[in-house]
Amino acid sequence: MIRTLFIPLCCAILVGCSGVHGNRIVIGSKNFTEQAILGELLAQHLEAHTHLPVERRFYLAGTYICHQAILAGRIDLYVEYTGTALGAILKQSSSKDPLQVYEQVKREYAQRFQLAVEKPLGFNNTFVLVMRGSDARRLYLQTISQAARFAPQWRAGFGYEFMERADGYHGLVHTYGLGFAATPRIMDLGLLYRALLEKQVDIVAGNSTDGLIAARDLAVLADDRHYFPPYQAVPIMREQTLTRHPEVGIALEQLAGKISDQDMRRMNYGVDGEHRDIQEVVREFLRSKHLD
Numbered sequence: 083m084i085r086t087l088f089i090p091l092c093c094a095i096l097v098g099c100s101g102v103h104g105n106r107i108v109i110g111s112k113n114f115t116e117q118a119i120l121g122e123l124l125a126q127h128l129e130a131h132t133h134l135p136v137e138r139r140f141y142l143a144g145t146y147i148c149h150q151a152i153l154a155g156r157i158d159l160y161v162e163y164t165g166t167a168l169g170a171i172l173k174q175s176s177s178k179d180p181l182q183v184y185e186q187v188k189r190e191y192a193q194r195f196q197l198a199v200e201k202p203l204g205f206n207n208t209f210v211l212v213m214r215g216s217d218a219r220r221l222y223l224q225t226i227s228q229a230a231r232f233a234p235q236w237r238a239g240f241g242y243e244f245m246e247r248a249d250g251y252h253g254l255v256h257t258y259g260l261g262f263a264a265t266p267r268i269m270d271l272g273l274l275y276r277a278l279l280e281k282q283v284d285i286v287a288g289n290s291t292d293g294l295i296a297a298r299d300l301a302v303l304a305d306d307r308h309y310f311p312p313y314q315a316v317p318i319m320r321e322q323t324l325t326r327h328p329e330v331g332i333a334l335e336q337l338a339g340k341i342s343d344q345d346m347r348r349m350n351y352g353v354d355g356e357h358r359d360i361q362e363v364v365r366e367f368l369r370s371k372h373l374d
Contacts, residue, residue: 107132107323107330110148110157111140114271115353115360116207116291116346120161122364123341124317124334130374131333144243145170153195158323159330163207165311167191167199167318169249176249176311180206183312191318198324200317200331201338205291205346208313209244211254211303212288214278218301225306229285230258238266239274239283249311250287257309275300291343293351315341340371 107128111121118140125136139157142148149171151157167187168176174190177183180202188199211226223229244250245268254260267283274286275294288295288302295302317334324331345367352363368374 106135106137107159107327108137108139108157110142110151110160112145112148112160113141113143115293116289116350117141117161118360119346119349119353119364120203120315122360123367124159124161124337126361126364126368127337127373128330128333130368131336132327132329134327134330144241145247146243152197152318152320155320155322159317159319161203161315162199162318163313163315164202165208165249165313166247167316168311170243170247173248178308178311180312180314184314184316187316192321196321198319198321198331200319200334202314202316203337204315204339204341205343206312206314207289207291207343207346208305208310209250210288210290210305211285212275212278212292212295212300213285213303214281215299215301217284218303223301223303225304226254226258226260226309227306229303230260233260233262233285236262236284237264237282238262239269239277239286240266241271241274241287242268244287254287254309257307291346291350293347293349293354296347297351297355315346336373340373341367 109121109125111117121138121140125138128134129136142151145166148160152160164183164187165176168174168183172187172190184202191197191199221232240251245266251266269277274288275298277283278286278300279298290302294300319330349363349367352358353360365374
Protein backbone atom coordinates (compact mmCIF):
# COMPACT_ATOMS: atom_id res chain seq x y z
CA MET A 83 0.00 0.00 0.00
CA ILE A 84 2.74 2.47 0.92
CA ARG A 85 4.61 1.80 -2.31
CA THR A 86 1.55 2.54 -4.44
CA LEU A 87 1.02 5.89 -2.76
CA PHE A 88 4.35 7.14 -4.11
CA ILE A 89 3.49 6.58 -7.78
CA PRO A 90 0.74 9.20 -8.22
CA LEU A 91 2.63 11.59 -5.99
CA CYS A 92 5.71 11.29 -8.15
CA CYS A 93 3.70 11.76 -11.32
CA ALA A 94 1.96 14.82 -9.92
CA ILE A 95 5.29 16.35 -9.04
CA LEU A 96 7.05 15.69 -12.32
CA VAL A 97 4.34 16.26 -14.92
CA GLY A 98 4.46 19.63 -16.60
CA CYS A 99 7.74 20.73 -15.05
CA SER A 100 9.30 23.53 -17.00
CA GLY A 101 12.04 24.29 -14.48
CA VAL A 102 11.31 28.02 -14.78
CA HIS A 103 9.51 29.85 -11.99
CA GLY A 104 10.07 33.41 -13.10
CA ASN A 105 10.63 35.67 -10.14
CA ARG A 106 9.28 33.36 -7.46
CA ILE A 107 11.03 30.76 -5.32
CA VAL A 108 9.37 27.37 -4.84
CA ILE A 109 10.26 25.64 -1.58
CA GLY A 110 9.54 21.97 -0.95
CA SER A 111 9.67 19.68 2.04
CA LYS A 112 9.36 16.03 2.96
CA ASN A 113 6.26 14.67 4.64
CA PHE A 114 6.88 15.11 8.37
CA THR A 115 6.58 17.95 10.86
CA GLU A 116 10.22 19.00 11.08
CA GLN A 117 10.46 19.30 7.31
CA ALA A 118 7.34 21.45 7.10
CA ILE A 119 8.75 23.67 9.85
CA LEU A 120 12.06 24.04 8.03
CA GLY A 121 10.31 24.75 4.74
CA GLU A 122 8.20 27.43 6.40
CA LEU A 123 11.27 28.87 8.10
CA LEU A 124 13.08 29.22 4.76
CA ALA A 125 9.95 30.70 3.20
CA GLN A 126 9.40 33.36 5.87
CA HIS A 127 13.08 34.29 5.93
CA LEU A 128 13.29 34.65 2.15
CA GLU A 129 10.08 36.66 2.02
CA ALA A 130 11.48 39.06 4.61
CA HIS A 131 15.00 39.38 3.23
CA THR A 132 14.69 39.05 -0.55
CA HIS A 133 11.20 40.44 -1.27
CA LEU A 134 10.73 37.57 -3.71
CA PRO A 135 7.36 35.81 -3.69
CA VAL A 136 7.65 32.29 -2.26
CA GLU A 137 5.49 29.31 -3.15
CA ARG A 138 5.24 26.48 -0.61
CA ARG A 139 5.03 22.87 -1.81
CA PHE A 140 5.36 20.88 1.38
CA TYR A 141 4.76 17.21 2.29
CA LEU A 142 6.23 15.84 -0.96
CA ALA A 143 6.57 12.29 0.42
CA GLY A 144 10.18 11.31 1.21
CA THR A 145 13.78 11.88 0.20
CA TYR A 146 13.61 10.39 -3.28
CA ILE A 147 10.54 12.39 -4.32
CA CYS A 148 12.05 15.67 -3.09
CA HIS A 149 15.27 14.90 -4.88
CA GLN A 150 13.49 14.15 -8.15
CA ALA A 151 11.36 17.27 -7.74
CA ILE A 152 14.37 19.57 -7.44
CA LEU A 153 16.17 17.86 -10.33
CA ALA A 154 13.07 18.30 -12.50
CA GLY A 155 12.82 21.98 -11.56
CA ARG A 156 9.50 21.54 -9.83
CA ILE A 157 10.99 23.06 -6.65
CA ASP A 158 14.00 25.35 -6.21
CA LEU A 159 14.94 24.63 -2.63
CA TYR A 160 14.42 22.22 0.25
CA VAL A 161 16.26 21.05 3.38
CA GLU A 162 18.14 17.75 3.27
CA TYR A 163 20.29 15.92 5.83
CA THR A 164 23.92 15.22 4.94
CA GLY A 165 23.94 11.55 5.97
CA THR A 166 20.74 10.98 4.01
CA ALA A 167 22.17 12.66 0.93
CA LEU A 168 25.33 10.58 1.13
CA GLY A 169 23.71 7.21 1.78
CA ALA A 170 20.27 7.38 0.16
CA ILE A 171 21.02 9.57 -2.89
CA LEU A 172 24.75 9.19 -3.58
CA LYS A 173 24.86 5.55 -2.38
CA GLN A 174 28.22 6.09 -0.74
CA SER A 175 29.52 4.92 2.61
CA SER A 176 29.75 7.57 5.26
CA SER A 177 32.44 8.95 7.48
CA LYS A 178 31.71 9.77 11.12
CA ASP A 179 33.23 13.23 10.62
CA PRO A 180 30.41 15.77 10.04
CA LEU A 181 32.65 18.19 8.11
CA GLN A 182 33.96 15.45 5.84
CA VAL A 183 30.44 14.23 5.08
CA TYR A 184 29.28 17.78 4.36
CA GLU A 185 32.17 18.51 2.01
CA GLN A 186 31.66 15.22 0.17
CA VAL A 187 27.95 15.87 -0.33
CA LYS A 188 28.58 19.48 -1.40
CA ARG A 189 31.14 18.38 -4.00
CA GLU A 190 29.14 15.45 -5.39
CA TYR A 191 25.84 17.35 -5.57
CA ALA A 192 27.50 20.14 -7.55
CA GLN A 193 29.23 17.75 -9.95
CA ARG A 194 26.40 15.28 -10.51
CA PHE A 195 23.24 17.32 -10.13
CA GLN A 196 24.17 21.03 -10.42
CA LEU A 197 22.74 21.52 -6.94
CA ALA A 198 24.24 23.89 -4.37
CA VAL A 199 24.54 22.58 -0.81
CA GLU A 200 24.41 25.57 1.52
CA LYS A 201 26.00 25.79 4.97
CA PRO A 202 24.49 23.62 7.75
CA LEU A 203 21.62 25.17 9.69
CA GLY A 204 23.22 24.06 12.96
CA PHE A 205 21.54 20.88 14.19
CA ASN A 206 22.12 17.17 13.63
CA ASN A 207 18.97 15.08 13.25
CA THR A 208 20.22 11.53 13.48
CA PHE A 209 18.12 8.39 13.48
CA VAL A 210 17.44 6.97 16.94
CA LEU A 211 15.78 3.80 18.19
CA VAL A 212 12.97 4.74 20.57
CA MET A 213 10.98 2.66 23.04
CA ARG A 214 8.54 3.37 25.84
CA GLY A 215 10.31 4.95 28.80
CA SER A 216 8.61 2.61 31.25
CA ASP A 217 9.99 -0.44 29.41
CA ALA A 218 13.50 0.99 29.19
CA ARG A 219 13.55 1.66 32.93
CA ARG A 220 12.09 -1.74 33.81
CA LEU A 221 14.72 -3.53 31.72
CA TYR A 222 17.56 -1.12 32.59
CA LEU A 223 18.23 -0.40 28.91
CA GLN A 224 20.29 2.55 27.72
CA THR A 225 21.97 1.34 24.50
CA ILE A 226 21.02 -0.59 21.37
CA SER A 227 23.56 -3.28 22.28
CA GLN A 228 21.84 -3.84 25.60
CA ALA A 229 18.45 -4.02 23.91
CA ALA A 230 19.51 -6.59 21.30
CA ARG A 231 18.85 -9.60 23.53
CA PHE A 232 15.24 -8.50 24.10
CA ALA A 233 14.53 -7.80 20.43
CA PRO A 234 13.21 -11.32 19.65
CA GLN A 235 10.30 -10.54 22.00
CA TRP A 236 9.50 -7.17 20.42
CA ARG A 237 7.46 -5.89 17.50
CA ALA A 238 9.23 -3.15 15.55
CA GLY A 239 7.77 -0.29 13.52
CA PHE A 240 9.73 1.62 10.89
CA GLY A 241 9.11 4.06 8.06
CA TYR A 242 9.26 2.80 4.48
CA GLU A 243 12.36 4.82 3.69
CA PHE A 244 14.21 3.53 6.76
CA MET A 245 13.58 -0.04 5.59
CA GLU A 246 15.01 0.64 2.13
CA ARG A 247 17.92 3.02 2.53
CA ALA A 248 21.58 2.00 2.85
CA ASP A 249 21.98 3.65 6.26
CA GLY A 250 18.74 2.16 7.59
CA TYR A 251 17.27 -1.14 8.73
CA HIS A 252 19.47 -3.78 7.10
CA GLY A 253 22.77 -2.26 8.18
CA LEU A 254 21.41 -1.62 11.67
CA VAL A 255 20.30 -5.25 12.08
CA HIS A 256 23.68 -6.47 10.88
CA THR A 257 25.66 -4.11 13.12
CA TYR A 258 23.78 -5.00 16.30
CA GLY A 259 22.61 -8.54 15.56
CA LEU A 260 18.96 -7.55 15.94
CA GLY A 261 16.16 -10.01 15.33
CA PHE A 262 12.56 -9.09 16.05
CA ALA A 263 9.51 -11.21 16.82
CA ALA A 264 8.09 -10.59 13.34
CA THR A 265 8.83 -8.62 10.19
CA PRO A 266 8.79 -4.92 11.14
CA ARG A 267 5.57 -3.04 10.49
CA ILE A 268 6.02 -0.36 7.84
CA MET A 269 4.02 2.77 8.55
CA ASP A 270 3.82 6.49 7.93
CA LEU A 271 6.30 8.49 10.00
CA GLY A 272 3.52 10.42 11.66
CA LEU A 273 2.04 7.21 13.10
CA LEU A 274 5.17 5.69 14.64
CA TYR A 275 4.93 7.22 18.11
CA ARG A 276 1.19 6.68 18.32
CA ALA A 277 1.70 3.00 17.55
CA LEU A 278 4.44 2.84 20.19
CA LEU A 279 2.34 4.54 22.86
CA GLU A 280 -0.68 2.36 22.07
CA LYS A 281 1.54 -0.76 22.37
CA GLN A 282 0.98 -1.83 18.79
CA VAL A 283 4.79 -1.96 18.49
CA ASP A 284 7.59 -1.99 21.06
CA ILE A 285 10.39 -0.12 19.30
CA VAL A 286 10.54 2.38 16.44
CA ALA A 287 13.13 4.35 14.47
CA GLY A 288 12.58 8.04 15.13
CA ASN A 289 14.61 11.21 14.85
CA SER A 290 16.74 12.71 17.60
CA THR A 291 15.02 16.10 17.29
CA ASP A 292 11.47 14.76 17.60
CA GLY A 293 9.65 16.92 20.11
CA LEU A 294 7.40 14.14 21.39
CA ILE A 295 10.23 12.01 22.78
CA ALA A 296 10.56 13.84 26.09
CA ALA A 297 6.94 14.96 26.16
CA ARG A 298 5.57 11.39 25.95
CA ASP A 299 8.10 9.69 28.25
CA LEU A 300 9.87 7.85 25.45
CA ALA A 301 13.42 6.57 25.77
CA VAL A 302 16.20 6.88 23.17
CA LEU A 303 18.65 3.98 22.98
CA ALA A 304 22.22 5.18 22.48
CA ASP A 305 23.90 4.16 19.21
CA ASP A 306 26.89 2.76 21.11
CA ARG A 307 28.48 1.19 18.00
CA HIS A 308 28.14 4.48 16.09
CA TYR A 309 26.22 3.00 13.18
CA PHE A 310 24.39 6.14 12.08
CA PRO A 311 26.37 8.84 10.21
CA PRO A 312 26.05 12.62 10.77
CA TYR A 313 22.76 14.09 9.58
CA GLN A 314 23.33 17.84 9.51
CA ALA A 315 20.42 19.80 8.08
CA VAL A 316 21.44 21.75 4.97
CA PRO A 317 19.46 23.76 2.40
CA ILE A 318 19.74 22.28 -1.10
CA MET A 319 19.20 24.70 -3.99
CA ARG A 320 19.28 24.56 -7.77
CA GLU A 321 22.40 26.33 -9.07
CA GLN A 322 20.29 27.82 -11.87
CA THR A 323 18.05 29.49 -9.28
CA LEU A 324 21.03 30.69 -7.25
CA THR A 325 22.58 32.25 -10.34
CA ARG A 326 19.33 33.99 -11.20
CA HIS A 327 18.72 35.14 -7.62
CA PRO A 328 22.02 35.52 -5.72
CA GLU A 329 20.16 37.36 -2.97
CA VAL A 330 18.65 34.02 -1.94
CA GLY A 331 22.12 32.65 -1.22
CA ILE A 332 22.90 35.70 0.91
CA ALA A 333 19.69 35.20 2.88
CA LEU A 334 20.39 31.50 3.43
CA GLU A 335 23.86 32.39 4.69
CA GLN A 336 22.19 34.30 7.54
CA LEU A 337 20.57 31.06 8.76
CA ALA A 338 23.82 29.08 8.92
CA GLY A 339 24.42 27.66 12.39
CA LYS A 340 21.35 29.37 13.84
CA ILE A 341 19.23 26.29 14.75
CA SER A 342 20.47 24.13 17.63
CA ASP A 343 19.25 20.61 18.42
CA GLN A 344 17.29 22.09 21.31
CA ASP A 345 15.77 24.78 19.08
CA MET A 346 14.57 22.13 16.63
CA ARG A 347 13.12 19.91 19.35
CA ARG A 348 11.29 22.93 20.79
CA MET A 349 9.77 23.86 17.44
CA ASN A 350 8.78 20.26 16.72
CA TYR A 351 7.10 20.01 20.11
CA GLY A 352 5.33 23.31 19.56
CA VAL A 353 3.61 21.79 16.52
CA ASP A 354 3.24 18.12 17.50
CA GLY A 355 2.85 18.45 21.26
CA GLU A 356 1.10 21.79 21.69
CA HIS A 357 -0.74 21.71 18.34
CA ARG A 358 0.32 25.23 17.46
CA ASP A 359 0.29 26.61 13.94
CA ILE A 360 3.56 26.06 12.07
CA GLN A 361 3.69 29.63 10.81
CA GLU A 362 3.31 30.96 14.36
CA VAL A 363 6.03 28.66 15.72
CA VAL A 364 8.42 29.74 12.96
CA ARG A 365 7.70 33.46 13.42
CA GLU A 366 8.41 33.13 17.14
CA PHE A 367 11.72 31.37 16.46
CA LEU A 368 12.87 33.92 13.88
CA ARG A 369 12.08 36.77 16.27
CA SER A 370 14.01 35.07 19.07
CA LYS A 371 17.09 34.90 16.82
CA HIS A 372 16.60 38.45 15.48
CA LEU A 373 16.16 37.01 12.00
CA ASP A 374 12.72 38.47 11.28
